[in-house]
Amino acid sequence: MTDLELKKSLLSCPGDTIQEHIDTIGMSQAELAERLGRSVPKLNELIKGKAPISKETATKLGYVLGIPASFWLNLERIYQDELLEIEQLEHLESCKEWVSGFPLSAMKTLGIIPDTRDKAEIAKSLLAFFRVASPAQWSSIYEGKSVAFKIELRYTTEPQAISVWLRLGELQAAQLQVADFDKKALRDQLSTFKEIAFSHSEDWLDQLQSRCASCGLALVYTPSIAKAPIYGASRWIRSNSLPLIQISDRQKDYNAFWFTFFHELAHILYHGKKDVFIEGLASIQPDPVKEKEADSFAARMLLSEKARGALALQDEFTAEWVQAFSQTFRQHPGIIVGQIQRMHPQLYKNYQLNRLKPKVAFKQVTL
Structure with a gap:
């Protein structure tokens, strides 16, 4: 399994934690939506990670679920960071064919790119170089x-x-x-x-x-x-x-x-x-x-x-x-x-x- 595949398999959006918590306390999505003052479709987007947790939503979750807003905002930040890292890795994966056209041996000797065979890592260095x-x-x-x-x-x-x-x-x-x-x-x-x-x-x-x-x-x-x-x-x-x-x-x-x-x-x-x-x-x-x-x-x-x-x-x-x-x-x-x-x-x-x-x-x- 590649690093990208591993990160994708481990990725979990904040909505997963929300769903786990309401399952534990016996609350349905419809009830949570009602208590938050949101429609069920909007809440479902939040649960599936299609919509981010805003400061306002984090505050409301704190009142309804008894878990501080800071927890939900930190969870959202971690998720977004992981999502960005995956997107960056996917972008570098798409650059692998481009990398092959460069004089890699000479560039390694000159210290332009790292001495590695990982083309994604080389692509990252090339993009920064140019x-x-x-x-x-x-x-x-x-x-x-x-x-x-x-x-x-x-x-x-x-x-x-x-x-x-x-x-x-x-x-x-x-x-x-x-x-x-x-x-x-x-x-x-x-x-x-x-x-x-x-x-x-x-x-x-x-x-x-x-x-x-x-x-x-x-x-x-x-x-x-x-x-x-x-x-x-x-x-x-x-x-x-x-x-x-x-x-x-x-x-x-x-x-x-x-x-x-x-x-x-x-x-x-x-x-x-x-x-x-x-x-x-x-x-x-x-x-x-x-x-x-x-x-x-x-x-x-x-x-x-x-x-x-x-x-x-x-x-x-x-x-x-x-x-x-x-x-x-x-x-x-x-x-x-x-x-x-x-x-x-x-x-x-x-x-x-x-x-x-x-x-x-x-x-x-x-x-």
Whole structure:
């Protein structure tokens, strides 16, 4: 017997206690109805649990049956609590099929849902995680046209996994202390962002996040999730008052990280608040003009035209040459190697060059 079946079998409405008591004292329902000043049909609804015991009814029962009103009101409260618990369990039972579509293993690892096989318990955690009342509301928000989420995932192959990754970013953003958005201040930080990329100190991720927050931009690092092939995303949340850039460690590549960051930053600086940009999903067709603008901005931030021209003229690349080039143009060797390998794909397997590329892996998400 399941927990739901057990609770249903043990459920007893206050009317059962009323019936037991009048049976004990030898009073019929008709007589009780007369003494209470109610019709027999109305009393029968009370006995069967179809009508609640009000304060007025509890007071009258106290006079007629000699049992305090507080007893009947407490009995009604307990019954309603048990009834609510059963209704909640029934609702969660109806959500079991919906649960199956989510990347449950990854979500357990991230601590989003409890480490259990009980799908009703998992459904409860998922509803709370997405802040929705039922699977229907989740579908409305993430697969339909919604005021809460401005891009439809219905055409993606894994909308559940993608929605989990995006929702994680919103929860991470809620943990940040972010100033009011200041576009000018954000633009003024561009040279600082490039310096952080060049220096690559131990706390570079924290430095970058802090600088963004001081300008009113929420920057979060969300570990990659299976079946959500996303590099990064940018959008405005909290009724378009807070810009959010969310980056994954999908490639674990330093050059890819910084290109994604500057690409998403361009969307925030130059494109509308109503747009949502998700990079890496072939099923979502982006605005080609805006994507080209973002790509161009990111390319300029990574390497100046002069540096890019110098790379184009070079035909032999060694680790020593890259290190010297790095100092000349004040850009991290890992980013330079990434740019070289994009221009010369045969160098992706060059061991000496690859040693200059730092790996990017994010910490465990704490919600």
